[in-house]
Amino acid sequence: MPFIQQAIQHAAIQQAAIRQTVADRRPACLRELAQGTDRFHEPRRTDCPWCGSERLRIRLRTTDLVQHKPGTFVLEECLDCSHSFQNPRLTPEGRAFYRRDAHDGPGCGDAGPVFGARYDARRHRAIAKAMLPFGEPESWLDVGTGHARFPEAARDIHPYTAFDGVDEGAAVHEGVRAGRIEEGHRGSLTELAPRLAGRYDVLSMLHHLERTADPCEELAAAHAVLRPGGHLLIEAVDPDSRYARVLGRWWASYVQPLHLHLIPLGNLLRGLEDLGYTVAAVDRRDAHVPLDLGTGIALALDHCLPAADQPWRSRPPSGLQRTARTALSWASSPLVGAARAADHILAPLTSRTRFANAYRVIARRNED
Template structure:
């Protein structure tokens, strides 16, 4: 009997399904979001405060009232300012349920790829390298904890400036675990720094918080936790939006650093320096130039265009826009995009001047933990 060396017939391996389109992903998420919103949004907010969370003074004034222009999730958000110390804060502040609702599908889930692409741009990598070099002028840390690390983009870029440093990352999102799996960080901690501070006490020579403090519900507790995890002689490098920039008043709800509802506290440089000194830090450097991100004019137009979009397909909106609504929305969107290009050029043209002025949209502080 003749034989052959051919393998027996096997069923063809099924091809993987094509990735879901944005519309399909939205449709899958809509029932859960609509069920969650059926009870209203009151539980997403804490009671309104009558005193300043930074200094306790009771002299407050309203600074801004706005909507969520980026995602168009429901709700109205108010920023109040303390007349005594100048601290600006979200009032009422998001509750734990609110933080979950408004953060969900932004840094992960539905918008993860879009946000991740923005964080991993050439400009972002250059900025992260400059941040590491700023620390290098004061210290050569062996162990570094990056708080609010997201996908570990800073740690990846900083290795070039500090090749002998081990970088760990901490974040509340699951993407910090992916950063560890990808080799961008050595250890991943998922959670809030104050909850993990005792476990990590005295383990680090450097801690970074790049545009993280403004997201937290209690910035003073975060700073105290940093003091705990740093060794004596260790350094903290921190960047936050500059709430004293005149652009915040001129552009109002279209100034990107207000970033509602995610940004909850806006600390002035004076308040931050004083708080660090009281904790036992010595401020060794401050900066408004390198920390400025040239995006104010571009974002001004971009946020206004997003507000004008008449119909958007989002799972937290009650229904899809339909064929006509989608067509109208695309028309408005693409009609607005050309206005962003001259604003982009203007941001770059004016950046050298703005960096050296009080209009800078961010500032940096480097401080050393004393004995």
């Protein structure tokens, strides 16, 4: 009984601390939003960024379903090459605004189910094992490394490899301080490529291309950074997954507004060959992440609940609203839990069908 009381008291203290953090941040956030969200978008483009076709259709129109920050976002699809892209695209300032708090902080909301399943250590070790048939690399650069959790896990599989990381956020320096990577480079790969040219045997991009302004430029920069004969490891969302049709806007892998591009596998393979790579391996089964049903239902239910307390909302919820949200969240948790269990039970089947939600590609950089 004392243990339960202590747990309740600890939870109450945590909630009070979160509410205070939100209250402290609210004035600055509201001042930023008072200027409107239109300034976060570039002008709408009339052609496909992948093939240049002007035959476009709207694939998705949605809001921020994870953090519930203001704004509306549109994904358009090319009718010629099937490339999907955010249009109008967020500006660098807009991307910084919407990425803020996405993984942690008082406004992360239900981001855990969306991001966490892709970033656990067991899955990272499985990804690292995919490179074993290609030999032990001497040096490995992880692009979009964040806190460098992937290199930390991959070192268990490749203990003699030197891991470095690139990321636009300050977390890459934390990865160095924690000993997860040896060198941390802050900035974009396209900016850093001339300085890092020819340094690495392996370069990994795990769900990174979707978040870049120009995926083709990223792939070209990776070609410059790799040594001849080095390997590029990519995992990315598969926009052809049947789950996208079944779940619509509640498909977790849309992740709007953070994902700027959804690249069909065929487009990526042809693009790699054009840039001077030879595709060595393609896999949908092991790249599949069992999260679609559980996260889709969690996002839909969260959309119906009373609003949470977040810095970008003009006023905090009342005590009654907080109580109602907590009670309804508890009441709906069995449904979400059952859907998440179904994801894992069905994974051996869905990962072998067109319901697979991601793909993995390993490509070798050709000799100059």
